[in-house]
Amino acid sequence: MKFKTLIFTTWLVLGSASHAELLWSPKADIWDKKLSPTEHEHNNGHTMQHGRNREKSFYLLGADQARVNFIAPDLSSHPIKEQPDNKFILPDTGMDNYHALIAGQVKENTIESTLRYVYMRGKPSGVSPNKLIKNPKLTLEIIPDPMVREHWRYYSQNKHAFIINYKQQPLKDSWVVMQTSNGTTLDGKTDNNGRVVFTIPDDFKNIKAGRRANQPAEFIVRTTHIDNNTTYRSNFTAPYNVNPSHWQSNSGGILALSLGFISGLVIMRRHNKKQISSKHSARKSS
């Protein structure tokens, strides 16, 4: 890593750690202990809820008179009730699909914002999730490109892209940091389209076989931009899971497929032989 890069990314990492960073988290202490959340429903927000109307809540860390907003897929805003300890219980909008959970605060000449997408269950919204995801919500916004959809999650080892927009324009050559609650930090620079790609680190300890046996961890993608003496800090948080390749084998799959293929050929050979012999005996008897 070049010296300049090192300084900048260190500033991005430590800068946010030196004061409490504004961010959404499924647990109050997940980033302190660098441990995975233990609440299963908080994996990537799109696990099916067991039962109905199971409450979803998030903690807003680093908040000091922050303003929060909860936006449904049709872009309607819904008030969220704040509980003690900066806990926010998400309202039931009755709509299915991703909802945006946003918070922002101004401190002197720094504007901080945090964004998270939460999958809520309800009636089909009838609108494309792109409407919400692509709709500008923050001055400095980190846009997942694309957002993981149903039956997909963020997994370790997988590549995922993010677009950084400042005032709705892609921000090129901007440093972006990805940090995980398992303790890994990565950095990257946006290209001309404001796009940066990260390979989510495979940094889980004591991996057990099976997705449900491993709790998801959290990652944060953050960036900073200075314009006109104002510092804009933004982040995007999401959960990620252990890559199933730890307990799934492609060669095993190919082997079972080959066995099936060969069995099919054998079955058909037998079937054809039987048909021929039954034709023979039919001819003989006539």
Added chain:
Amino acid sequence: MNLTIIRRLVQVTAFIVFVYGIGLGGYYLADKFSSSLPALACAYDMYTADHCALISLQHQMDHRAAPVLASGGSLIDAFLPTLITMGTFALLLVILSKAFCGWICPLGFFQEVMNIIGQKLGFKQTESLSRKTVKKTRPIKWLMVIFLLFIFPLLTGFGLTGHEFGDPFCRICPSRILTTLATGDPKELVVDTSTTGYFIFSVIATFLFGLMMSIGLMVRQPFCRICPMLALNTLFKKIGLVRLVKDAKPRCVKCGLCAKACPMDIHEIHTDMDNKDVIYPDCTLCGRCVEFCPDKDVLKLKYAFLPVLSADPAYFKKRKKAQTQWEKITFFNTPKKGDK
């Protein structure tokens, strides 16, 4: 241009939309448009434009119906999402009926392609399965519906079976492997060693996929014959606008070319002399029986009241000739000039 060529064009287009849809209209093309498609477009394929109803139904049993019933909720509360899914499913079937199978389904198309490959490679084709085999196979799809779409997911929701039984049809569905592989993603072609249940399901799924491929080289539509989607869309066949109509003539008794042409070996299409509506539970509305019926207007494929194709001796002659020519082309010999 004959009906089969038109159908192939529709199938290719549908395959592109339901396997690679993202490339056509952005990441969420048609997302949440239905989630109840009456064809095996797969939710595990990250690029699909929409997904089949079967996954929605299984999840609704496991995650909604069972927990609501267990907590003393009402039946309507437990099954409301299922009613919405089935309502959307029925609405789509009004438009295309069982033609979702014969014209749209990526897995149905793949099996047809496998059969073409088998024929071109010179594998001996089994033109029709025996009536005994067909009879034995037919109930399997209904058992799949009852156990894999409803009973096991419900039991899982009640906590009586392991999580792998929450969506047991998806666990073994060949479309999951096909569509993800088609997008270059091998993550579903795996053996999963996390639990005994997942191990068994993953071995069955991959084995079944291989079996379907090789049998498909010689037999038409091997998986369709046991597919639960075929059973499920049968429940709504009366409301579809696509109709298959028969006006039987005495000559039908000795003919039987329609049944021979049928990829699903529905012999009743030949033997039924009484019914006008001849959409049988196994029918995929491919229209081949109409194409290969040599008698004027005996079989008709209609859209509402509009005729799509009517059996016609001239069409039959041309179609048969084209078929003979096509079957002569194999990877190892091409037809010589003057071949008939």
